[in-house]
Amino acid sequence: MKYLNPRADLTFKRIFGEHPDLVISLLNALLPLKEKEEIEEIEYLPSEIVPDNPLRKYSIVDVRCRDKQGRQFLVEMQMLWSPEFRQRVLFNASKAYVHQLEAGQKYELLQPVYSLNLVNEVFEPELPGYYHHYAMVHVEHTERIIEGLQLIFVELPKFTPHTYAEKRMQVLWLRFLTEIDEHTRYVPEELQAEPEIKKALTVLEESAFTDEELYQYEKFWDIISVEKTLYSSGERKGREEGIEVGRAEGMKEGEVKGMKKVAANMKQRGMNIEDIVACTGLDEDVIRAL
Template sequence: MFNTSKAYVRQLKSGEQYELSQPVYSLNLVNDIFEPNLNNEYYHYYRLVHMEHTDRVIEGLHLVFVELPKFTPHNYSERKMQVLWLRYLTEINEQTREVPEELLANPELKKAVNALEESAFTDAQLAGYEKFWDIISVEKTLYGSAKEAEKKEWQKDAKK
């Protein structure tokens, strides 16, 4: 709760409007059982709700807890995904220089790795990164257009 609140507060600089703040989601993987009365329920989602009028919610802080001991995959595919995500969460950090290939082979994990890399960029690095991909996109478009024009020219010559 403490860290989630800090993340929420850090969004705004002094004097900025509160309306600019975005919700903060805290994902907590717990290697323990803290809701023993909720038998096989391993996923717990908490937010700030009015006690008497539960339809009244204060948006902002969202806390998600996953009790790992209660999670039991039903098949090999689920077990493999569990292991891959746990590896991602435990092996990837600011000292990581090379991501294991088996993590990058999974599209969801590759997307998570890319998002993590982008989140570490400074504003200048992010602008450069986006410019790089814009240039690549333009080059691909120009190349595709040239190939299409070449193909039409070849078809025109073939009909002669």
């Protein structure tokens, strides 16, 4: 049996954006939910959160859903890390939080928003562990929490099966995400023995995808390759230095032209506008006009 990589955009959304039981299992395994707070049922919401003001930014996530209590869950797979990603996660979660209320509704109707972010790179090399949970806490008394936003980042390259031995499903889902890819010919028995993981493996079978979908799958990895090249280039370093004193002022005219060429190529390859902004530092309107 030949499988595709579950971390690709197409496959990740196919598994967790089309199968409620699988995303429920993933969320219950990876979110910091207390006993009796487990998710039992969800409904999918549009992955694009449209702003009430057309001049504001759109929010786009891989999977967005809501349970019976009204809690919202945002799930993203991020193949490459960039300094802007934390702000983007906070922006998306905050927008989902404030969009719960219509004008005149009471604040007590607000329900928590959980943002689960699976990152395929190490971005906290100095911090131990792969699991990073952020919440609004009292600086001196961290047991005091303002409920609302819960941000979870998982550094997939740091994960080892023995890290969280007491959380069986967490280990199994992370093994699924980190061990299965195009080179997999044998799936460990413990993964196949779990019904949810076995179903996800079935979804991943290459034979389940059309030729057009397989083409899009390959194009995704081409885009990732382009992004990696950009991130490792000297232009990236110079651009980040320029951001500190102002994006436009920090770039020379030649660098701007170069970034426009890169952005045009990314746009042609089907990459979404928000990610191109994050990678190039160009204004959204400039990219849309290319």
